[in-house]
Amino acid sequence: MQDFDVVVIGGGTSGLRAAIAAKRAGATVALISKNHPLRSNSALAQGGINAPLGKDDSPEKFAEDTLAAGDGLCEHGVVQSLAQEAAGEVLWLERMGVPFNRDKDGRIDRRAFGSNSRSRSCYADDRTGHMVLTVLYEQLQRLAIPSFDEWFVTALALDGETCVGATALGLRAGKLEGFTARAVILATGGYTRTYAPSTVSVGTTGDGQSLAYRSGARLMDMEMVQFHPTVFPKGQGLLITEATLGGGAEIVNQQGAAIQVAKTAPRSALSLAIAQATQNSDGGAYLDLKPIGKETILSSFPQTHELVRSVAGLDSTKDLIPIRPIAHRPMGGIETSANGATSIAGLFAVGECAANGLNGAGRLAGNTLTESVVFGKKVGEAAAVYAKSAPKKIFPAAMLADEEKKLAALTSADSGQDSLAKVHAELGRLMSEKIGLLRDADGLQQALSGIKDLQSRHRQIKVRNPGKIYNYELTGHLELGSMLTLAEVIARSAQARTESRGAHQRRDFPATDNANWKCHTIAKLSQGSAQIDNKPLAN
Amino acid sequence: MQVTFKIYRKDPEKDGKPGRSNYTVEVPDGATVLESLFKIRDEMDSSLAFRCSCLRGHCGDCMVRINGSSRLTCTAKVSAYTQKGPEISLDPLRNVSVIKDLVYDWDAFMWNKIRTVKPWLDASDAPTNGESVIADARMKDLRKVMSCYQCGMCDEGCSVLPVDINFLGPAALTKAYRLVFDPRNQDARDRLKTAEGPKGIWDCVHCYEADEHCPRGIEPTKRIVALRDEAYRLGITNEKVARHHKSFTASVKESGWVDEGRLAVETEGLTNLPGLMKLLPTAAKAIVRGKAPLPYLHAKRPGAEQIKKIIEKGEAENK
Numbered sequence: 001m002q003d004f005d006v007v008v009i010g011g012g013t014s015g016l017r018a019a020i021a022a023k024r025a026g027a028t029v030a031l032i033s034k035n036h037p038l039r040s041n042s043a044l045a046q047g048g049i050n051a052p053l054g055k056d057d058s059p060e061k062f063a064e065d066t067l068a069a070g071d072g073l074c075e076h077g078v079v080q081s082l083a084q085e086a087a088g089e090v091l092w093l094e095r096m097g098v099p100f101n102r103d104k105d106g107r108i109d110r111r112a113f114g115s116n117s118r119s120r121s122c123y124a125d126d127r128t129g130h131m132v133l134t135v136l137y138e139q140l141q142r143l144a145i146p147s148f149d150e151w152f153v154t155a156l157a158l159d160g161e162t163c164v165g166a167t168a169l170g171l172r173a174g175k176l177e178g179f180t181a182r183a184v185i186l187a188t189g190g191y192t193r194t195y196a197p198s199t200v201s202v203g204t205t206g207d208g209q210s211l212a213y214r215s216g217a218r219l220m221d222m223e224m225v226q227f228h229p230t231v232f233p234k235g236q237g238l239l240i241t242e243a244t245l246g247g248g249a250e251i252v253n254q255q256g257a258a259i260q261v262a263k264t265a266p267r268s269a270l271s272l273a274i275a276q277a278t279q280n281s282d283g284g285a286y287l288d289l290k291p292i293g294k295e296t297i298l299s300s301f302p303q304t305h306e307l308v309r310s311v312a313g314l315d316s317t318k319d320l321i322p323i324r325p326i327a328h329r330p331m332g333g334i335e336t337s338a339n340g341a342t343s344i345a346g347l348f349a350v351g352e353c354a355a356n357g358l359n360g361a362g363r364l365a366g367n368t369l370t371e372s373v374v375f376g377k378k379v380g381e382a383a384a385v386y387a388k389s390a391p392k393k394i395f396p397a398a399m400l401a402d403e404e405k406k407l408a409a410l411t412s413a414d415s416g417q418d419s420l421a422k423v424h425a426e427l428g429r430l431m432s433e434k435i436g437l438l439r440d441a442d443g444l445q446q447a448l449s450g451i452k453d454l455q456s457r458h459r460q461i462k463v464r465n466p467g468k469i470y471n472y473e474l475t476g477h478l479e480l481g482s483m484l485t486l487a488e489v490i491a492r493s494a495q496a497r498t499e500s501r502g503a504h505q506r507r508d509f510p511a512t513d514n515a516n517w518k519c520h521t522i523a524k525l526s527q528g529s530a531q532i533d534n535k536p537l538a539n
Numbered sequence: 540m541q542v543t544f545k546i547y548r549k550d551p552e553k554d555g556k557p558g559r560s561n562y563t564v565e566v567p568d569g570a571t572v573l574e575s576l577f578k579i580r581d582e583m584d585s586s587l588a589f590r591c592s593c594l595r596g597h598c599g600d601c602m603v604r605i606n607g608s609s610r611l612t613c614t615a616k617v618s619a620y621t622q623k624g625p626e627i628s629l630d631p632l633r634n635v636s637v638i639k640d641l642v643y644d645w646d647a648f649m650w651n652k653i654r655t656v657k658p659w660l661d662a663s664d665a666p667t668n669g670e671s672v673i674a675d676a677r678m679k680d681l682r683k684v685m686s687c688y689q690c691g692m693c694d695e696g697c698s699v700l701p702v703d704i705n706f707l708g709p710a711a712l713t714k715a716y717r718l719v720f721d722p723r724n725q726d727a728r729d730r731l732k733t734a735e736g737p738k739g740i741w742d743c744v745h746c747y748e749a750d751e752h753c754p755r756g757i758e759p760t761k762r763i764v765a766l767r768d769e770a771y772r773l774g775i776t777n778e779k780v781a782r783h784h785k786s787f788t789a790s791v792k793e794s795g796w797v798d799e800g801r802l803a804v805e806t807e808g809l810t811n812l813p814g815l816m817k818l819l820p821t822a823a824k825a826i827v828r829g830k831a832p833l834p835y836l837h838a839k840r841p842g843a844e845q846i847k848k849i850i851e852k853g854e855a856e857n858k
Contacts, residue, residue: 024664036645038689039592039600094670097660097721099682102675109675125682130597134685135660142659172638174552201593235571236594236613303686306755307596310614421581463585467552470588470639472580 001395004030005387006380007166007181009153009208011037013045013129013369014351015187016136017376018340018383022185023143025384032148032168032179034203034475037137041189041201042372045129046303047113047243048121049369051090052083054110057118059083065117066367069266070331070360071502072518073221076539078338078358082367082374089373090122097135099124101300112246114365115266119246121366126241126301132369152475153207154403156184156215156347157395163215163346164393167403171475174468176404180395182387183346185379186212186334190352192225194483194490195327195436196428197237199228203479208353210482212334213489218343219523220335220355220535222486223494224503226363227437228328229270230287237326238311240287240304242267242365247300248291254283256320268362268503271325275437286320325437329368331359331503332493335522335535340379346390350379357520357538361502410477412462420461420473420480423454427480427487430454435494440507448491455484489530493521496532540625541565542617544575546587547630549637557637560584566617572627573601573612589641599690603641604630609695609752632691634700649691652711656733658718661726671723684717684762686755693759696752698744706742707734709749709759715740716762719769728773735770741780772857782806792850795843800835 006022008015011033023029033040052062063083067074094100094108100122103109113121124131140147150171157165157178165180191206192198213219230245232238245251245263251274252258261273278285289297289304294317297305301316308316333355340348340356351372358371434447458480465473499513500506520535543563549555562579573591580587589612591601596614603612606620606628620627635643693709700706707715715734719727734740740763749759770776776785786805790798800822807814825831 035590035592035600036650039598041593043598043688044593044595088666091667091670092664095660095662095667095723097662097723099678099685099721100670101682102673102678104675106672106674108670125686127682127686130688131682131685138659141654142661201598202591235569235574238595303597307614311595313616419581421577465586467550467586467639469551470642471586472588473585 001178001180002030003180004028005181006183006185006383007032007179008185008187008380009033009166010040010187010189010351010353011035011147011149012040012042012187012189012351012372013132013136014353014372014376015185016133016140017373018185018187018350018380019145020136020139020143021377021380022384023145025381027384027387030146030148030179031140032151032153032166034150034152034207036149037140037147038133039201040133041204042133042369043130044199044201044239045132045369046126046239046241048111048123048128048366049090049093049132049373050113050116050120050364050366051086051122051370052118052120053087053090053108053122054118054120057120059086061118062086062120065115066358066364067360069115069362069364070358071266071268071362072512072514073360073501073520073537075357075537078356081338081378082358082370085374086370089370089377093132093135093373096139098131101125111243112264113243114246115264116364116366121243123243126243126303129369132373152478153211154407154478155399156211157399158215158344159393159396161345162393163344165395167400169407169475171470174471176400176407178395178400182390182393183348183383185340185383186347186349186353187351187376188353190330190333191483191486192327192329193479194427194487195225195431196425197233197432198327198428199231199237199239200328205479206482206486207479208349209334210485212342212344212347212349213485213523213525215344215347216525217347218335219489220332220520221361221493222330222332222489222523223435223497223521224331224359224361225435225490226267226328226331226503227271227325229267229274229325230323231326231328232308232312232321233324233326234322235311238307239328240308240321240323241301244287244289244292244301244304247296250288250291251323252286252288252320253278254286254320256288259285266362266502267328267365268505271437272505274323275325285323287323288320289316290318327432327436329363331355331361331363332490338375338378339382340375341382346386346393348379348383350375361504407474410463410474411466413464413466415462415464416460418457418461420458420476423457423461424480424483427451427454427483431487431490435490438505438507439494441495444491444495448488448495451484451487451491455488458484489523492530492532493523496521540568540617540621542575542621542625542627544579545626545628546579546640547637548640550586551639560587568618570617571613572605572610572615572617572620572629575617576612588639597688599688602632602690602692602695604632609692611690611754632695634695634697634704645691649689649694649708649710652707653689653714655707656711656715656718657730658714660718660721660724662723673722677722681717681721684713684757687713687757688755690754692752692754693749696748698746698748699742703738703742705738707738709743709763712740712743712766713757713759713762716766719766728775731766731770731773731775734766735775735778735781737778739778740766740770741778768857779806779808782808788850792847793839793843794837795840795846798837800831801837
């Protein structure tokens with residue numbers, strides 16, 4: 001049995017920042033990640049990290065833009081806190097070694113990005129997430145924080161109403177082990193793999209939200225799933241950063257003529273505009289990077305150029321790149337306070353995994369990384385403080401054996417004709433079609449019954465591989481289970497919200513209804529199914 | 540398109556012996572090797588183990604050998620490997636120990652070696668008013684080096700690792716470069732000492748395979764050469780190869796040509812008695828065969844003064 005003050009689950013930027021902060025606050029800390037931290041989805045963030053560093057900028061203006069993108073559903077206190085602390089965190093990252101692009105005076109350069117009214121996205125070429133992740137991982141090693149890489153968390157351990165750790169499966173040794181903790185921080189990222197296609201990594205399957213929800217925690221605003229406007233849609237989908245639009249790229253039709261959309265609109269509006277502008281034309285929409293100029297493409301967007309070539313087989317300095325809005329990042333997640341406390345004592349959540357009210361109904365471009373470090377630090381420190389005062393809890397004695405039995409029960413040579421991949425593919429299609437950019441009551445009902453059907457098919461599917469070591473069929477089974485659990489919550493939350501706001505657009509309720517719906521949706525597991533309530537904004 | 544994948548297999552829970560399984564699958568045009576692997580795992584053999592994460596060339600996790608060459612499966616199109624016939628072989632990298640199938644030991648292969656170079660900046664945690672003011676040209680160089688996504692292709696191509704698995708390798712030494720040449724690092728000298736230690740920069744044979752292999756154009760060999768130059772410049776020359784370089788230069792500078800006797804002695808180190816003793820049989824043989832006529836004298840060659848001037852000019856330029 002491993003024993004720590006704070007156990008952080010998830011090795012992306014939020015988890016790393018939280019682990020570093022908790023350790024600096026004096027706690028013993030361990031990080032558990034189902035893949036190596038440097039392989040996490042944070043590495044895919046490209047465009048930038050927001051901080052109001054410009055002379056023409058201020059925390060107030062930054063807060064205004066964040067609130068506007070959130071379309072009335074943000075918690076003001078949380079937004080203020082992000083706006084106030086963003087600069088300090090970005091400067092900290094700079095000191096720790098992020099190689100930010102510099103302006104002519106040698107200071108951190110900032111660029112236009114999405115619906116930010118000022119140039120406030122600090123960036124490292126088009127690899128900002130990769131660089132921030134790299135530097136945070138360096139600092140994790142500096143503090144000698146033990147990192148359990150390729151350990152898959154199967155359940156949270158509860159002592160009564162309090163979280164006291166987790167069980168995790170070490171993929172390499174094929175062994176299930178218990179981790180005792182006085183505080184557990186979930187930082188497992190989003191749940192966008194419920195959609196297909198999507199912009200995210202293979203492991204972005206909502207494990208943390210699902211673990212928390214099954215343990216009785218409340219989820220918030222789960223219907224809010226942001227679509228990214230400029231994604232090459234073939235194969236696995238390749239996101240092309242909107243920072244290219246800020247740099248002069250155009251959205252055009254097949255003939256190269258500009259499609260009239262407001263390039264600096266919030267993502268939900270831009271995605272809708274692109275979808276609507278192209279729904280009646282066969283050719284669809286394209287991104288034209290040529291106006292940026294070949295030299296700038298190669299120097300400021302080297303990764304975009306490289307991946308457009310290797311993934312799409314196109315030359316970004318010459319060819320038009322087909323684009324379509326595609327599921328990107330959820331705003332919803334585990335309901336938390338600004339300090340990351342969930343509705344379960346001892347359980348914290350942060351980053352894309354959490355919903356603290358920062359993002360409301362839409363996330364401002366460039367805020368994902370800022371959120372992960374500002375709140376990563378805050379939540380790491382809060383968890384360390386909590387751990388100091390928390391009485392030593394007992395890890396439930398029978399839990400490890402129970403979990404082992406549960407996993408063993410999933411395995412059987414006789415698994416029938418159905419398969420995890422088929423169920424996952426159908427789920428992805430259903431989510432994109434019925435709970436995508438535009439939703440309506442009929443579609444949501446179809447989605448829900450489809451999800452119910454897929455859930456029961458999933459329960460019938462067995463893991464055929466009896467092996468213990470690197471059994472990806474087993475972890476895939478658990479991940480799909482998480483996604484199906486959350487899909488139901490997304491569908492029910494989307495059904496409940498009978499209005500249009502931010503990322504949640506209803507054909508049957510096209511107007512924003514502030515009188516009834518300027519509030520969060522809250523989902524709680526009740527008798528095996530999601531019960532949806534409202535929660536008023538704290539503002 | 541129907542393609543047969545011939546995949547390296549090893550199951551540590553069975554006999555642990557390497558083998559190969561063949562899977563013939565129908566894959567759509569434009570499919571990647573990774574998508575084919577998913578299909579095989581789902582439809583034919585759920586025990587097949589392989590790694591992947593980002594799915595689109597961002598993270599470096601899915602590196603294997605496709606028809607013998609190291610590639611990321613997520614960006615490798617099947618059609619690029621079937622021109623000679625509908626067969627594709629998939630193997631783990633060469634310089635790794637395999638755990639299961641295409642899953643190999645990244646810790647031993649790379650992560651532990653990177654950890655050896657103390658891969659972090661020792662910066663203060665205290666808040667400051669502003670950022671370090673640094674010209675973008677220096678940051679640009681760091682961004683290039685830090686674009687490394689640890690895919691392992693440089694270590695895979697390395698000529699030294701197959702003969703000395705303990706060599707730190709180009710990936711870890713590229714990390715060292717990032718630490719030594721980051722103007723914000725207070726402990727650059729310490730990091731250079733680490734990289735200069737045993738199995739470090741001097742063990743590179745500058746075959747430039749790492750530069751050929753790196754998919755991001757980071758040129759790890761050039762980074763290693765830059766570390767050597769920096770070590771030399773700062774007088775951090777503790778390793779045998781460094782002494783060899785030093786003695787070589789000194790001898791050519793003084794006499795216009797290499798004094799091989801002196802080179803051998805100084806390379807071993809004047810205080811390294813066991814090393815010097817090892818030279819004795821070679822020296823004796825050389826004397827017997829007339830290669831080192833006694834008394835052993837190393838005369839200046841004609842033009843030595845000019846050669847000295849050239850070396851001095853080079854030294855001045857490097858200061």
